[in-house]
Amino acid sequence: MDFALSPDLLELRDRARAVAAEGVARFGRHNDSWINGYSKEFAQVMAGEGWIGMGWPKEYGGQARPPIERLIVAEEMITAGAPVAAMWFADRQMGPTLIAYGTEQQKAAYLPKMLSGEATWCIGMSEPDAGSDLVSISTRAVRDGSDFVIEGRKIWTSFGHVADYCYLICRTGDDGPPHRGISEIVVPMDSPGIEVHPITDMISNRHFCEIFFTGVRVPAGNLVGTEGDAFKQTMAQLAHERGGIDRLVSNRALFHHACARADRQDRRVRQQIARLESEYRVGRLLVYREAMGQAPTNFSAATKAFCTEHEQRVARFAATQLGPDALLDSPWTRGICYSPGYTIMGGTSNVMRNILGERVLGLPSAPRLPTAKTP
Known part of the structure; x- marks a missing residue:
C-alpha cells in the first residue's frame, strides 16, 4: 500500500506546520497542548485559516472537508505544542454532537461562535x-x-x-x-x-x-x-474523543528532544528509538483508520490504550536520556512528570480493555460491583 500523502495534503501539512510554529513562537510551546495550551487569540487564528469545523456540513458553517485534512492539521498543531485548547472541545466534540442531536435553534445559537473561535466549551x-x-x-x-x-x-x-x-x-x-x-x-x-x-x-x-x-x-x-436517553450520545462522543491524534502526539516534541540528547552510538539506545518510532507509526495508522471510518465499532478504546501507553513509554525514554537534567525544572521535565495523565484522561486503560473485551470481542461482562461513596 502507498501511504504517501497527495500533493494537496502535503501543501496543507506544510501550511499547518508553519502556522503551528508561529503559534509556538507567539504563545509558547505546551506539553499536551490540546488541553494545556489555552489561547483565545490562537483559536481565532485557527478560525481564520478555516481549521475549525473542517469536516462539519456546509449548511452549518463547516467546510465538509475529508476527515484526513482535519487530522493532518491537528497532528501538526499538537506535535509542535501549539495552543489549540480554547477551540479543541468545541471542534472535536460539541459541534459534531449538536449537529447530530441538537435542535435547529441550538445549532444557530452555538455553532457560529465555535467556528469563529470565540466560544470555549467544557x-x-x-x-x-x-x-x-x-x-x-x-x-x-x-x-x-x-x-x-x-x-x-x-x-x-x-x-x-x-x-x-x-x-x-x-x-x-x-x-x-x-x-x-x-x-x-x-x-x-x-x-x-x-x-x-x-x-x-x-x-x-x-x-x-x-x-x-x-x-x-x-x-x-x-x-x-x-x-x-442520552447515554448513546455520550458514548458516541467518547468513541470520537478516544481515537483522535491527540492521544498519540501530545509529547512528540519531547521524543524529538530526547532523541537529540541520546547517545546514538549505543546500539541499545538505537533499539529503543527504533521501537518507539515503530510504535508511533503503528499508532498513527490506528488513528488514521479511526478518522477514515475504517475501524470496527468501539475499536477507539484499543486505539486510545495503545497510543497513550506509547506516550508514557516516550516519557520514560526521555527521562533516561536527559540524565541529571531530568531532575531540573524545565518544560521537558514537566512533560515527563505529566505523563501518568495520558492513560487516565478519557477513560483509564483498564476501562478501555473492558470495552474492547466486551463490545468488540464479545467476551462476558464482569459482575458489576457497588460504587464506593466518599464521605
Whole structure:
C-alpha cells in the first residue's frame, strides 16, 4: 500500500506546520497542548485559516472537508505544542454532537461562535464518586415548568474556569437500568448558582476544575437530544474523543528532544528509538483508520490504550536520556512528570480493555460491583 500523502495534503501539512510554529513562537510551546495550551487569540487564528469545523456540513458553517485534512492539521498543531485548547472541545466534540442531536435553534445559537473561535466549551462528565463509571453519576436536573433546575458536582472538568458553556451530562430520571435517565444539557457558565474551583496538578497546570451546581436554572430548550436517553450520545462522543491524534502526539516534541540528547552510538539506545518510532507509526495508522471510518465499532478504546501507553513509554525514554537534567525544572521535565495523565484522561486503560473485551470481542461482562461513596 502507498501511504504517501497527495500533493494537496502535503501543501496543507506544510501550511499547518508553519502556522503551528508561529503559534509556538507567539504563545509558547505546551506539553499536551490540546488541553494545556489555552489561547483565545490562537483559536481565532485557527478560525481564520478555516481549521475549525473542517469536516462539519456546509449548511452549518463547516467546510465538509475529508476527515484526513482535519487530522493532518491537528497532528501538526499538537506535535509542535501549539495552543489549540480554547477551540479543541468545541471542534472535536460539541459541534459534531449538536449537529447530530441538537435542535435547529441550538445549532444557530452555538455553532457560529465555535467556528469563529470565540466560544470555549467544557464537558461536565466525571464526578467524585463516578469517574470512569458514567452510569453512576448523581448530578441531577429536575424539570420545573419551562426550566431544568440542576443540583450536583462535577470534577476534572477542563477549562471550567474559562469556559462559556458546559456540556453537562446529568441524570433526569431513575426508571429502568442505570444507563436510562441520563440527559445532556447545555449550561451557560455565567448562570447563577455555579461555583468553579480550579485544581492545580503536580506540574502547576490549572485547567482541571471542580464545579458545583446549586439551584442552577437553564431553559428546557437547552436539552440536547431525547430526555433520559442520552447515554448513546455520550458514548458516541467518547468513541470520537478516544481515537483522535491527540492521544498519540501530545509529547512528540519531547521524543524529538530526547532523541537529540541520546547517545546514538549505543546500539541499545538505537533499539529503543527504533521501537518507539515503530510504535508511533503503528499508532498513527490506528488513528488514521479511526478518522477514515475504517475501524470496527468501539475499536477507539484499543486505539486510545495503545497510543497513550506509547506516550508514557516516550516519557520514560526521555527521562533516561536527559540524565541529571531530568531532575531540573524545565518544560521537558514537566512533560515527563505529566505523563501518568495520558492513560487516565478519557477513560483509564483498564476501562478501555473492558470495552474492547466486551463490545468488540464479545467476551462476558464482569459482575458489576457497588460504587464506593466518599464521605
